[in-house]
Amino acid sequence: MRRGSNQLRLADFNQAVVLDVLRRSPGASRADLRRESGLSPQTISNITRRLIDDGLIRETEPAGSARGRPSIPLVVDRDGAFSVGVHIDPARLTTVLLDLDGQVRLRRQERTPQATNPPEVTAMIAATADSVIREAGVDRDRVLGLGIAAPGPLDVHAGVIVDPPQLPNWRNVRLRSDLHHATGLPVLLDKDVTAAATAELRSSKAPANAFVFLYLGSGVGASVVVDNQVLRGVTNNIGEVGDIIVDTDAEQLEWAGRRGGLAAACVPEALVIQAARLGLVPLPDLSDYVAIDDACTALCEQAAGGNSGATWILDRAARRVAVGLGVLINLLDVPRVVLGGPLWNRLAQAFLPVLTELVAGELVVARPALVVEGSAIGEHVAAQGAAELVMDHFLAPRAAALLVGES
Template sequence: MPPPPRRRGSSRGKILDLIRTTGPISRVELAEMTGLTQATISTSVRELLRDGLVSETGRGESTGGKPRTSLEINPAARLGIGLHIGRDYTTYIVADLAGTVVGRLRVAGVGDSEPESAITRMAEDIEQLLDGLDVDRGAIVGVGIATPGPLDRDAGAIMGAPALGAWTGFPLAATLSEATGFTCTFDNDATAAAIGEFWLGATGGYNTYASVYMGAGIGVGIVIDGTIYHGKQANVGELGHITVDAMGPTCACGNVGCVELYAGPQAVIDAAHEAVEHGELDMEFTGRITADFDRIADLALNGDATASAIFARSAEYLAAGIVSMVNLIDVQLVVLAGSAFQTIGSLYARTIAQRLGERAFARAVQTVDVRMSVNGTDAAALGAATLVLQDRLSPRSLASITLA
């Protein structure tokens, strides 16, 4: 049986996005920018005003006729909760329609705990966060969940993520929805980060870009011609599992010579362990990926030659993977997001930009811009919050979310 047809982005959703990203804006300008009829614009705007999502903010200067009334988003009208699940840390974000963070909570990650007990704690954390905020709970449209992949989006489950092995096949989205009473939307953390970048205007001028996300692993959210690319089950962008050494060791994913084996945070930590054993590096390890990675980064930033060499190698392998990605999908912009880039991201950005300038196939035609995320360690959680806002307010399939 063929799959059901995808729903197209609605006129209402398109208009809401434009008001949010370009407002104050008049109805006439909306018609000019969308190509929709004045009647369609009027009907959609009337619905948005009725639902409190936008407001009229006064009249512009007259151009000879009746002055145009401007429209702006009403940020507090709807709120989304973003949840980024990680082994070391779990982050919660409450964001409004403007993408502004109105509440944040970061707690210990799920570690090796069983999913059922972790879900109970997550529901309690969300309740605690909301209790501390002066917000209208009726404005909350749902919870967006961001996790590492691979995912089964139809089942709302993680399927074999190396850092979250105990969660394989567990109905995460459905169980959290039951525990919290909120509708839950589920997606890859790198894809969520890419959506968050768009909502905060960090990709301005670029409609084809990639958000490279490095936390415990490495992934990438891909936007092509203004549209998030999901694939069948949101398992695109596994940059960390591109082969960079065909004769290399076998990765936990089943592939060989993967980028993560050479560039990922665990690879950095493993190299540091080896250096300590050989007396080349002096540091103690916590056993937590994020904390140990940051300790090694601090050493490198303070001039330790061995730590610096470890990161230089990591950056070279990551750059090699990104060059291959750029050659395949011809992006205009690469954004670096996630906790691993928070401390030492400038080194990675510099190396990646240099290698793209030297090796990208179309380098003579265009320069690929490389920049740091505006969201830092909150990129995936904030992206998850904006993901659920986008999903609930614009009646369109996640497989065809239009961002531009």
């Protein structure tokens, strides 16, 4: 096993509180930190000195020309810590390197190997993680760990991928342990939709957040944020919404998904089957998710180019997705919907102009201020969320629900 890095560790809970405030409110002064944390001036002085010495925060120049001795703003040192996030989608493998300031230093997207043995994908993830760390020129000792966002179901506490429908032969794969041994880094495993919602929440500047995140990739899922908290469910497997019925008169697609379900409305496999029936694209091997993804891209490009058949397929998909979103909003009573994931950029042109009105028509209680929008982060949102989870696990003052270990 490769030698692991010397992990940065916060001295105590109070130090974590101070660093968390600065991560969320850059430019705060020591007086601001005292007010925000309730800690004494001496405690704040000791903690900030320690954080500066550890290279996690730094002082900046005061703004303006205030009279007297100005307060010195403090910000996190973006080179103070890093994390790697990886999103395993059956078609695309996305890797990001995140710095302490929450900025993506490096992003890479590759086709997911279609081999049915998980060790090939595991080896690719380990090699890619090492590569982005080297390419970015960061100190490996400053890399806190590796976060993995993967399709469910998962056993988050054991670090095991249980039996994802779209990853053949991935039953009970001990991915966290395998990647820890391959990289020497602590590894966290979480569900893709949860990771995506985490990144979206982190990107928000609003003081209060409540929204449904609809994840669109090779599969479909949903995550929920209420009162600035990402809901996880009892087993950390929240978000299996593909079987919500959105069209009782839907055609039979002769695939594994439920007829008339949300997945049948919008996942690439279902869209490609519909397109093939209209002669718009050749029907690919439905066990090859890269080929399916390529065919879905071709369909979306045809719709963007004005092809009437392709436009009809995506318009109908938008109407069906609106029904599913209406069900979720009626159930969860949230004012905002965010859509994202690897497929979203290709669907956005067809979906965004019509979704708000379509969803509003499905609601039991009228919501004049309803917001339906695309992710602020983009198609790498789940990978960024996986990296954010690592940062929070090691640096946030609240204990995370995820375990790190070798088992």
